[in-house]
Amino acid sequence: MIYRILNNDDVAEEVLQDTFLRIWDRIGSYDSGKGRLFTWMLNVARNLAIDKTRSKEISKVRKTDDIDDLVNKIDRKQQAEQNIDIIGLKEFLGRLSEDQKFVVEHLYLKGYTQSELADEFNIPLGTVKTRLRLAIIELRTILEVKS
Amino acid sequence: MNVKEYISSGILESYASGELSESERADVERNLAQYPELRKELSLIEETMEAFFLKAAKEPRAAVKTRILEAITLRSVQSVVSREQRPTNNEPKSNVIAFWKYATAASIVLAFTSTFMAYNFWNNWKETEVSLLQLRAVNEQVARDYDQVNQRLDAIENEMKIVSSPSFARVVMKGTANSPDAMASVYWNKSTQESYLSIQNLKALAQEQQYQLWAIVDGKPIDMGVFDSATGLHKMKSVGNVAAFAVTIEPRGGKPSPSMATMQVLGNT
Helix, strand or coil, X not given: CHHHHHCCHHHHHHHHHHHHHXXXXXXXXXXXXXXXXXXXXXXXXXXXXXXXXXXXXXXXXXXXXXXXXXXXXXXXXXXXXXXXXXXXXXHHHCCCCHHHHHHHHHHHHCCCCHHHHHHHHCCCHHHHHHHHHHHHHHHXXXXXXXX | CCHHHHHHCCHHHHHHCCCCCHHHHHHHHHHHHHCHHHHHHHHHHHHHHHHHHHHHCCCCCHHHHHHHHHHHHHHHHHHHHHHHHCCCCCCHHHHXXXXXXXXXXXXXXXXXXXXXXXXXXXXXXXXXXHHHHHHHHHHHHHHHHHHHHHHHHHHHHHHHHHHHCCCEEEEEEXXXXXXXXXXXXXXXXXXXXXXXXXXXXXXXXXXXXEEEEEXXXXXXXXXXXXXXXCCCEEEECCCCCCCXXXXXXXXXXXXXXXXXXXXXXEEEC
């Protein structure tokens, strides 16, 4: 996810290391009553990655890319084996509706916050929330998460 | 509160994505504690996110793992150090976990340190052991040498007494026709009948041969004992009334009567 947000191996690895150090330092503040450890760690990583995009001023470039550009760029740059998961990602994202795909891509893969997305694309915040909600319900079926 | 409506507002997704403000989060947490249905839904959302992000994950390069582990190890060492320096500055809430974290870090550091020290001590001990063995060997050698020197000194002192004593007469035996260069002496005490042999020059003998000293008493040769060519004084048998001393070469162990043909030196008293 860090890599998806930053789209740069070196910076992503730097942030990944910072993430693990942050987790190490803050593990005491994790409360299992408030959610899964994975989600907690994910949000630590996400926040650090988003901080990085802001500090690096790479956000302008990043935010004009859509997922196809991202995929194309990676296709050209990376070896075949790494394309497989990109293709898989593209394939299951393709099973979402356009609206849902847009929200998931921007929130989960490009490091937008909900309010940034709402502001930048003139979508009401409530709509962003419900679209994400619907997308997650879709993903639950696509990814075969058992209830 | 309508639980269904609450869920469909998407607030739990926002909560799971860490998008809510402090007060909104506290609100959600209160509701979660109250409604088991919300907890179940949140778990589902989180599991879906987990599946999604694992699917979307890109594996980092192999070297990253090592680098991160190193960074964490370094950090844990620093934590222990800084904790020791500021022991009062702890959040009570995370005390237990912090304790175990520090305890783990401390034990890793301790394990590393003690392994290193154990190895170090073992090395030192081995080196010391080797040095000790060497010193013991040297010490034994010195003791043996000292003993030898001491014995040699005793012998020389005794010899000096005999040689310088007026009661011992020195009988010089000169080389015969068999060996004109040969020479030996007998220090003979007439009153106590003691006799000591001193070799000045006698050729080396084969292994199966020995020199034998004879005393001529009343015209007859008397066995005084056998000897090998060596330095120093040799105590020989006691005899009185000697007219002459002579040395012959005999088979090892000596003979009851001399082989006159092999006589090396002869000297009259």
